Amino acid sequence: MDAASFLERLLRLDVQHVLAAVLGVYLAQLVAYKAYRVFFYPYFVSPLRRLPGPKNHHFLIGHVLNQIRSGHPNEPYLSWMRQWPKTPHGLIRYLDVGNSDAVLATSLAAHKEILHDKCYSFQKPAFFKRLIADMVGFGLVFTEGEEHKRQRRLLAGLFSPGNLRALVELFRDKARHLSNLLEQIIDTEDGAVDVVSLYSKIMLDIMGVFALGVELGNLQPANNTADTSFDECYHELFDPDSWGQILMGLNAVFPVRWLPFEANRRFKQARDTVRDQLMAIIQDRIRTVGEWKAAGMDSNAYRGKDLLTFMVAEKYYADSDRWTEGYIMEQILTFLAAGHETTAGALTWGTQLMIEHPDEAKRLRAEVDELLRREPVPAQRSIESLPYLHNFTREVLRLQAPGVNVAREAIEDVVVQGVVLPKGTTVLIQPAVVQRNPTIWGPDCDEFRPDRWDRLEGEAADPWAFATFALGPRVCIGKAMTMLEFKIILIELVSRFDFEGLVAGAKLSNIKLINPSPLLRPEGGLRVRVKRRRA
Structure with a gap:
């Protein structure tokens, strides 16, 4: 072997050794860094380490197992709030998956700073997307920053007072249809x-007309075959069996939907069925609006028809910043799922609370009866003027907020109530943590007392104490619509029917809930007996 060949071979070996050494150093640094972040940083370095909070987490999955074992979507967070009801900074620190930092906001001041003053310093965290995006789509709820502001401005007009007045007859018509079915x-x-199923159907029918301009026909008699299986699909998505609930919780931590379990197969089939049917409706609407435009139809003639038609006209056929049919579907998914399940949940808990509190139900019926004597087909203004109905509605939503979590993640280092939340910190906001906080609502915060709304004092009188719809720039865009349709349907129900429980002793405190779940829903539904009101 000549000298040149020997030198070339020596250099080749050196390069291999160097690469191996570099790789070894990189892996050693990675392992050391991960060990530092998991076992050292949370306890000795994190600026959040001195905040009060629980210590019984698992270093790998945080409090996920505790949450699943609790049997309640609001736990263990409500229990933490009760243990530390008035912390100096309105924050409770806990450790999440991989011992990552997380805080639970408990004070109104912390809520205001996170949801209003520094709203766009936070975004939806990855675990929250894995938990609900398959069910509610990647629409408005997941947009951030300037894009979120643009979309809110675009869609806000659909929820204006004028548009809501135009929807009153739709709500009333569906409420009458519900009454006929109950008869x-x-x-x-x-x-x-089962009122869970029944109320989901009526709200899905309303959202079908509002969002799609389509009569879904879910409130047809049992022997009638509807054109869609949306209701069955949403039942599968939001009411999984016990194994499905566990998979839902695990999927928020690690992607598990690909695993070959029957519960996963049913979930994906329901999700895909909803998307396939929506896509067919969207593509048909795109063709229709295109024909209208080609014929020179005045745009004002079709912009106000329904949400889908509005989106197609304004964004699919826009000159710039166009939305694809796939993105329009994500937006429609958000309004369909969030718009029907939250109000259905409110009606479910309202019915249960009337059963548990017959005196309050009697007062509500008396007020409704008096209105209907004066005005058999009450106008929106008359409905909104009923004080006890308004109190009843807010108290249902305070005590049993249908949506469980508002999860955010700091996209930069941000100071909240004097505490530095490092970039990547998970921030959890639960309506229940505010609305069932005894330091805000008093020692009777767990009791159903609609009259409390007539004499709110202290922090309870602060608008931020009512957190069911969130607040700030990301407040629920359909808040006013939800309140109105809830009231109209409730007027129809209490004017014609009485309800009683089928399960002896069933109360809010002992009704088993779907858990984990993004919504507060009874497991297996809520069966009641409905009777015609006596004259």
């Missing part, structure tokens, strides 16, 4: 009915 159930099923 049939009284005659054929002795009045026994």
